[in-house]
Amino acid sequence: MAIDPTSPIPKYSQLREILLDWIEETGLGVDDAIPSERELGALYGLSRMTVRQTIDHLVAEGKLYRVPGKGTFVARPKIEMSLALTSFTEDMRARGFTPDSQDLARRIDPASGHLARMLDIEPGSPIHHIERLRTADGEPMALERSNIPLSLVPGLDERSLAGRSLYQLLEEEYGILLDSGEQTIEAGICDPTDARLLGLPPGSAVLLMQRRSFANGRCVELAISTYRADRYQLHSTLDPRR
Ligand code: 16G
Known part of the structure; x- marks a missing residue:
C-alpha cells in the first residue's frame, strides 16, 4: 500500500493503517523491530515529522514501544x-x-x-x-x-x-x-x-x-x-x- 496524497485522510493516519497491516502481514512478532523513522519516511515519501506523529500515536496506543538509542518495537497485545x-x-x-x-x-x-x-x-x-x-x-x-x-x-x-x-x-x-x-x-x-x-x-x-x-x-x-x-x-x- 502507498500513501494517497489526494485522500482526505491525513497522511499520519494513512501510515498508521499501512503499518498495522504491514505488521500483521509480515507476521512481525512481539519485540521485533520496525524500520527506523528515516527508512519509513524514505519508503513512503513522508517527512520525518509525519512518521514520528504516526509512531507517537502507536506508542501511545500501546501497539509499539520505543527503546532510546535502539529503535521501535512491536509491543505485546493487551x-x-x-x-x-x-x-x-x-x-x-x-x-x-x-x-x-x-x-x-x-x-x-x-x-x-x-x-x-x-x-x-x-x-x-x-x-x-x-x-x-x-x-x-x-x-x-x-x-x-x-x-x-x-x-x-x-x-x-x-x-x-x-x-x-x-x-x-x-x-x-x-x-x-x-x-x-x-x-x-x-x-x-x-x-x-x-x-x-x-x-x-x-x-x-x-x-x-x-x-x-x-x-x-x-x-x-x-x-x-x-x-x-x-x-x-x-x-x-x-x-x-x-
Ligand atoms: C477479580 C475481581 C476482584 C476479585 C478477584 C478474585 C475486579 C476488577 N475483579 O479480579 O474483585 O477479588 O477477581 O480473584 O475487581 P481470585 O478468585 O483469583 O482471588
Missing part, C-alpha cells in the same frame, strides 16, 4: 478484559497464564460510613480488608483491595490466600457463590506506591475498577482495583439499541 463476574485466577488461566498473588495487607477494620453503605452493613461493623498484588506468569498486573463483611466469612483472616483464588475459597469453604455484580471503570494515574508495586514508572496510566459482587442479593465484596493500562483493555459485546 489482555482483553471482559465485563464478567470472573475471578482473576479463572481469567488468567483461561488465557494460558499462571496466576498468583502476594498478600500486601490483611486486616479486620471497622467499616467506614462509605464502605458500610457500599456493602449494605452497619457503619463500624467489622470487615476483612485484603490487599493483594496479582501477577500473571510472575509479572505484576493489578492491585486488588477487597472488603468483605466479617459476618459473612468468619475466620477468613486465618486462611491463607497464597496461590489461592478468593472466589474459589468463598465457594468451597463458605458456600458463597457470587451470582451478580456491578463494576465501574475509570482512567487514573498511578500513585508512586502503587507504581512501585506494579513495576511502572510513577504517573503511569491505570484502569481503576470498583466492583461490588453479590450472592443471593447480599453484597459480599467491594473490590477497588488498579489494573495496568499498558497491559489491559476492556472488551464488551454491545446490546442492541432499545
Whole structure:
C-alpha cells in the first residue's frame, strides 16, 4: 500500500493503517523491530515529522514501544478484559497464564460510613480488608483491595490466600457463590506506591475498577482495583439499541 496524497485522510493516519497491516502481514512478532523513522519516511515519501506523529500515536496506543538509542518495537497485545463476574485466577488461566498473588495487607477494620453503605452493613461493623498484588506468569498486573463483611466469612483472616483464588475459597469453604455484580471503570494515574508495586514508572496510566459482587442479593465484596493500562483493555459485546 502507498500513501494517497489526494485522500482526505491525513497522511499520519494513512501510515498508521499501512503499518498495522504491514505488521500483521509480515507476521512481525512481539519485540521485533520496525524500520527506523528515516527508512519509513524514505519508503513512503513522508517527512520525518509525519512518521514520528504516526509512531507517537502507536506508542501511545500501546501497539509499539520505543527503546532510546535502539529503535521501535512491536509491543505485546493487551489482555482483553471482559465485563464478567470472573475471578482473576479463572481469567488468567483461561488465557494460558499462571496466576498468583502476594498478600500486601490483611486486616479486620471497622467499616467506614462509605464502605458500610457500599456493602449494605452497619457503619463500624467489622470487615476483612485484603490487599493483594496479582501477577500473571510472575509479572505484576493489578492491585486488588477487597472488603468483605466479617459476618459473612468468619475466620477468613486465618486462611491463607497464597496461590489461592478468593472466589474459589468463598465457594468451597463458605458456600458463597457470587451470582451478580456491578463494576465501574475509570482512567487514573498511578500513585508512586502503587507504581512501585506494579513495576511502572510513577504517573503511569491505570484502569481503576470498583466492583461490588453479590450472592443471593447480599453484597459480599467491594473490590477497588488498579489494573495496568499498558497491559489491559476492556472488551464488551454491545446490546442492541432499545
Ligand atoms: C477479580 C475481581 C476482584 C476479585 C478477584 C478474585 C475486579 C476488577 N475483579 O479480579 O474483585 O477479588 O477477581 O480473584 O475487581 P481470585 O478468585 O483469583 O482471588
